[in-house]
Amino acid sequence: MAGARVGHGGRKVNRAPLPTHDRPSAAAKAPVSPSPARHKGEIRIVNVVKIYGSETASIRAVDNCTFDVPAGKITVVVGPSGCGKTTLLNAIAGFHSITSGTIYLDDALLCGPGRPSAAPGPDRIVVFQNGALFPWKTIIENVAFGPMMQGRLSKKQAFEKGRAMLAEAGLRDLESNYPGEISSGMRRRVEITRALMNDPKVLLLDEPYRALDSLTKSVMHEALLETFDRNQVTIFFITHDLEEAIFLGHRVVIMTTRPCRPKKILTVDIPHPRDYSVLTTKRFREYLDETIAAVHEEALKAFAAGERER
Amino acid sequence: MLAAGEINASLSDAPAGRSADGTDRVRRVKVAAYRLRQWLGSPRPYLMLLGFGLFFAFWYLTVEVWKLPRFSQMPGPTTVISEWLSPDPTYGLSIYSPEYYQHIWVSWRRVSIAFLLATATGVPLGLFLGWSLRFKEYVFPVFELLRPIPPLAWVPLAIIMFQGSETPIVFLTFLASFYATTLNTMLGVESIDVSFVRAAYCLGARRRQVFWHVIVPGAMPFIFTGLQISVGVAWFSLVAGEMVSGQYGLGYLINTSYTMVQYPTMVIGMITLGVVGYATSAAVRIFGNYLMQWRARELAMGGEK
Numbered sequence: 001m002a003g004a005r006v007g008h009g010g011r012k013v014n015r016a017p018l019p020t021h022d023r024p025s026a027a028a029k030a031p032v033s034p035s036p037a038r039h040k041g042e043i044r045i046v047n048v049v050k051i052y053g054s055e056t057a058s059i060r061a062v063d064n065c066t067f068d069v070p071a072g073k074i075t076v077v078v079g080p081s082g083c084g085k086t087t088l089l090n091a092i093a094g095f096h097s098i099t100s101g102t103i104y105l106d107d108a109l110l111c112g113p114g115r116p117s118a119a120p121g122p123d124r125i126v127v128f129q130n131g132a133l134f135p136w137k138t139i140i141e142n143v144a145f146g147p148m149m150q151g152r153l154s155k156k157q158a159f160e161k162g163r164a165m166l167a168e169a170g171l172r173d174l175e176s177n178y179p180g181e182i183s184s185g186m187r188r189r190v191e192i193t194r195a196l197m198n199d200p201k202v203l204l205l206d207e208p209y210r211a212l213d214s215l216t217k218s219v220m221h222e223a224l225l226e227t228f229d230r231n232q233v234t235i236f237f238i239t240h241d242l243e244e245a246i247f248l249g250h251r252v253v254i255m256t257t258r259p260c261r262p263k264k265i266l267t268v269d270i271p272h273p274r275d276y277s278v279l280t281t282k283r284f285r286e287y288l289d290e291t292i293a294a295v296h297e298e299a300l301k302a303f304a305a306g307e308r309e310r
Numbered sequence: 311m312l313a314a315g316e317i318n319a320s321l322s323d324a325p326a327g328r329s330a331d332g333t334d335r336v337r338r339v340k341v342a343a344y345r346l347r348q349w350l351g352s353p354r355p356y357l358m359l360l361g362f363g364l365f366f367a368f369w370y371l372t373v374e375v376w377k378l379p380r381f382s383q384m385p386g387p388t389t390v391i392s393e394w395l396s397p398d399p400t401y402g403l404s405i406y407s408p409e410y411y412q413h414i415w416v417s418w419r420r421v422s423i424a425f426l427l428a429t430a431t432g433v434p435l436g437l438f439l440g441w442s443l444r445f446k447e448y449v450f451p452v453f454e455l456l457r458p459i460p461p462l463a464w465v466p467l468a469i470i471m472f473q474g475s476e477t478p479i480v481f482l483t484f485l486a487s488f489y490a491t492t493l494n495t496m497l498g499v500e501s502i503d504v505s506f507v508r509a510a511y512c513l514g515a516r517r518r519q520v521f522w523h524v525i526v527p528g529a530m531p532f533i534f535t536g537l538q539i540s541v542g543v544a545w546f547s548l549v550a551g552e553m554v555s556g557q558y559g560l561g562y563l564i565n566t567s568y569t570m571v572q573y574p575t576m577v578i579g580m581i582t583l584g585v586v587g588y589a590t591s592a593a594v595r596i597f598g599n600y601l602m603q604w605r606a607r608e609l610a611m612g613g614e615k
Contacts, residue, residue: 095508120511132509136527136604145523146513180608198513 040106041123041201041234042071043092048101050087061087063259065101069202074228074235076249078242078295080302084260085238089204092236093126094118105201122146125195126204130211131187133179139166139190140175146198162197169193169227185216189223196227202234209244218276221247229273242295246287247278254294257302264294385574390581393574401572403563413579414586416558420476420551421544421590424483428540432491433533439492440499441525457489461547465554479551479559486543494536498529531605534598541594545587560586 050062061084069075077085090096092103092110094117102112110118118124125146126132133142143166144158153161163175169189179187188208195203209217221244228235239245245252252266268287270278278284349355366387372378374386385393393399397406404410439446439453461482468478506528510520552561560583567575599606 093508093512120508122512122514125512126508128505128509130503130505132503132505134506134509134524134527135608136530136602137523138604145510145515149510149516149519149523150514178604178607180604194513 040071041069042104042106043069043110043202043234043236044102044104045069045088045092046102046104048088048091048103049099050084050091050096051099060259062091062098063261065261067253067262067265069234069236070251071106071234072232073250074237074248075251075253076237076239076245077253077255078239078245078291079255079260080257080295080299081240083255083257083298083302085255086206088260089126089206089236089238092118092202093124093204094120095126122150122198123201124204125198125200125202126206127188127191127195127208129207131179131184131191131208133187133191133194135179138176138178139171139182142179142190143175143194143197145194150198158197162193165193165197166190168230169223183216185212185220188212188220192224192227196231196233200233202236205235205237207239209241210239217244222275224248225272225274242288242291243279246284246291247274252287252291254291255298257298258305263298266291383573385577390574390577394578394581399575401567401575403567403572403575403578410578410582413558413560413563414582416556417548417552417560417583418586418590420480420483420559421541421548424480424548425487425537425541425544425590427480427484428487428491428544429537432488432536432540433495436492436495436533436536437499437521437525437529439496440529441521446496453489453492457493461486462550465551468551469555475555475557479548479556482551483544483548486547487540490540490543491533491536494539495529495533498532498536499525501532502528530598530602534594534602537594537598538591541590542587545583545590549583 045068046066048062048065049060052059052061065088077088079085087096091098092105094110097116098111099116100113103110103118104112105124109115133139134145137145140159140162143162144153144155147153147158147161148155166172166175169192171186171189171193174182174186174190179190182190191208192203209220212220224235225248235248237245237248246266246268249268250272252268253262254264254266255261256263266287270281270283270287369387373381373384374388393401394404396404399407402409435449439450464482464485465478468481472478472481502525506524507520510524515523548559549561549564552559553565556562560579564576564579564583567573567579
């Protein structure tokens with residue numbers, strides 16, 4: 001997070017000037033539920049390229065990728081499996097380097113020239129595809145983990161805040177259970193609560209509901225939207241489920257298959273808060289048709305490429 | 311354990327602590343009773359008894375009834391058991407002779423010392439091998455070169471290196487345990503899902519915190535598998551060591567009763583080894599389950615992941 005701040009002022013109007021110190025997560029904020037008016041966590045991805053492998057045998061996973069993830073909105077990235085969406089997420093989270101290009105978070109450089117990879121930190125928290133609640137810690141210990149590790153809260157304070165946030169998310173009476181004892185849907189919600197405990201600027205969700213059955217999934221979607229309405233945190237959501245993408249997203253970025261770059265960016269003009277009745281509306285269907293047309297072509301390409309490799 | 315819990319409860323000023331502790335204990339007893347009933351209601355205990363029965367029947371028939379030539383020197387089960395339980399044993403060793411317990415105690419002490427040493431050195435070494443790639447590059451090739459050398463091959467060197475007869479035996483016992491523990495711990499660290507490590511860094515943990523909060527507990531199931539194997543191989547190499555030198559111990563007992571043609575005593579020694587070895591292995595497993603409540607509870611839920 002100690003990166004150089006690049007002067008791109010004036011892009012945003014509804015935000016106070018950035019504080020001068022380097023740890024945004026430690027900035028003065030006390031309330032359990034942050035004020036909904038706080039919009040932060042804009043990510044700008046500019047000309048990002050990621051090439052895997054050596055010079056002889058290389059795979060261009062991401063190519064010349066440029067798009068914005070607006071602050072306080074849900075941006076859903078869709079594309080065929082293995083198209084390089086996760087590579088992008090890993091670059092933002094700081095798990096992987098990028099070959100060239102630049103990624104900014106609120107005008108601060110995350111990674112770019114001279115800084116191939118960002119450092120992972122509590123301002124951008126990932127919720128993993130298979131879930132990453134620590135199975136050896138109870139739910140409350142998991143939830144309290146972030147603030148305690150950062151030394152922001154004592155154990156007692158962290159547990160109190162954790163209980164409050166679990167209750168807010170409708171997850172009472174779970175705190176002394178281990179993750180292995182609760183349902184996978186519950187685990188996802190606990191994991192999101194664990195992330196929100198740190199007051200992140202951005203939540204990075206990597207197909208978090210992929211392994212869930214469709215009924216649980218719909219419950220999860222509504223819970224996520226509810227959480228979003230409460231916290232107004234920026235969400236970067238990866239999926240290949242188109243209905244999910246349109247139902248959740250303010251903005252849907254459809255990716256081309258390898259190399260990965262935006263093919264089409266859709267603004268979903270259905271007002272929040274949304275509920276499941278949206279799914280049957282004509283408007284929703286239209287968005288879906290539009291997306292399917294774009295994605296299908298890419299899926300065919302991805303399939304053909306897969307066949308060739310075999 | 312109960313006493314410690316009570317002291318804690320009485321010291322803690324929160325009344326909730328006491329009641330939670332109490333209900334927890336009641337729950338644990340109930341769960342244990344339920345499991346016992348389940349076990350007795352299932353065919354498993356009876357199949358187990360049947361298995362033992364068949365084994366002893368086979369032994370009895372081959373040795374005492376059919377008197378097969380191959381088994382002619384072997385003492386039959388009735389001879390062994392009557393010798394074992396006799397207050398006045400023919401060859402001077404039964405459950406009534408203090409010498410018997412002396413042998414068990416000496417062997418048990420050697421295994422315990424060696425096992426504790428192997429755990430104290432093997433677990434940290436394995437954790438670092440799994441955690442630091444550079445450390446592994448230095449150490450692991452040497453480790454892999456030494457590992458295939460069987461404890462028996464170390465016997466001469468152990469006798470030259472160490473004074474007396476006690477230390478070489480403990481050293482030999484330690485060796486096999488050490489390799490098993492180290493290797494399993496290392497594999498345990500390497501088996502940890504990278505998502506856990508990433509999640510910890512995301513949540514603001516530093517490297518040292520990741521080590522203590524993710525690496526160590528994450529490797530725990532493998533570590534305990536390793537420790538169970540380690541206790542088993544400790545008994546293996548202990549007997550090898552005791553057969554070579556030493557004045558007491560079950561291995562020594564087996565070897566001397568062989569040279570003195572006291573075959574029933576020899577078999578008593580073997581069976582005792584089996585029982586004691588099983589007991590130590592079970593103790594390690596129970597301790598592991600106690601430390602890893604999360605795992606026991608997860609498995610109790612049907613292992614849904």
